[in-house]
Amino acid sequence: MAPLVWLITGTSSGFGLFFVHSVLAHGDKVIATARTLSKIQHLKEAGADIMQLDVTAPQAELDAKVKEAMGFYGKVDVLVNNAGYVQTGNWEDLSHEDLLAIFNTNVFGPINLTRLILPYFRKQHAGTIVFMGSSAAWQGNPGASAYNGSKAALQGMVEGLQQEMAPPGIKTLLIEAGSFRTELLDPKNVKLAPTNFKEYEKYNNWLKGLAKSLNGAQVGDTRKGVETVVDAVKGKGWAEGKEVPFRLVLGSDGIKTVVDKAKEVIALCEKWSDLF
Incomplete structure (x- = not known):
């Protein structure tokens, strides 16, 4: 089988960085991207x-970038929408600009990039689109509404896309990851909206401490998580001979989050079903 060509966003750290090394180790080609090119210069050497x-x-700029990516090998087989970040803060402190910024990166960025690559995939009658979602889409957390909301929005959009793309033979994979040991919660990567209200000062300090305490202590092994996704795309390892599900929940804590939420909603519907 000819090597696959992967276009991966957000490869300067975390899942994106691990994806690059894993895909190369499998003998495939990688077009690694980042906002700042100097941060991924070392990947060229790899x-x-x-x-x-x-x-x-x-x-228009994204359109030019997709054409540039196609110029490397004349095609792209797999798009991994990985770029994203965490915005924290209370509702009263989150500005409209804060929300626009996180939705632009976590939701509209993947949507716009995917929309531009779909014509190429349809012409090839093949292609795989991977979206790095989060189990955070399944629950609300105080101080993390912006992040939860962005991942929930992505989930809803991608579920519709998957059904649209099945007839042309394009595969869509939504990864809903729990907490993995990446730099996502590194203080330099977490944006916290400063509070203007004394009632929230203690809580904001708690949020700062929480991110710091969780950073590097997440339960998920990033390398294992990435290998699981790469196998799903390539139909190897655990995925060989199996029909890979559209929604793939990664990590023990991610699975627990989804299962607990599903049970909660089912119980709620059963309790109040007699209203209708």
Whole structure:
């Protein structure tokens, strides 16, 4: 089988960085991207092609970037929408601009990039789109509404896309990851909206401490999580001979979050079903 060509966003750290090394180890080609090209220069030395890409760029700029990516090998087989970040803060402190920024990166970025690559995939009658979602889409957390909401919005959009793309033969994979040991919660990567209200000062300090205490102590093994996804795309390892589900929940804590929420909603519906 000819090597697959992967286009991966957000490869300067975390899942994206692990994806690059895993895909290269499988003998495939990688076009690694990041907002700041200097941060991924070392990946070129590892065997990847690199390209500057900001998923929040205007549509015309993204169009040019997709064409640039196609120029490396004449095709792309797998798009991994990985770029994203965490915004924390209370509802009263989150500005409209805060919300626009996280939705632009976590939701509209993947949507816009995917929309531009779909014509190429349809022409090939093949292609796989991977969305790095989160089990956070299944629950609300105080101080994390912006992040929860962005991942929930992505979940809803991608579920519709999967059904639209099945007839043309394009595969869609939504990864809903629990907590993995990446740099996602590193203080330099978590944006906390400063509070303007004394009632929230103690809580905001708690949020700062929580992110710091969880950073690096997450239960999930990032390397194992990435290998699970790569096997799902390539139909190897655990996925060989199996029909890979559209929704893949990663990590023991991620599975618990989804199962607990599903049970909670089922119980709620059963309790109040007589109203209708």
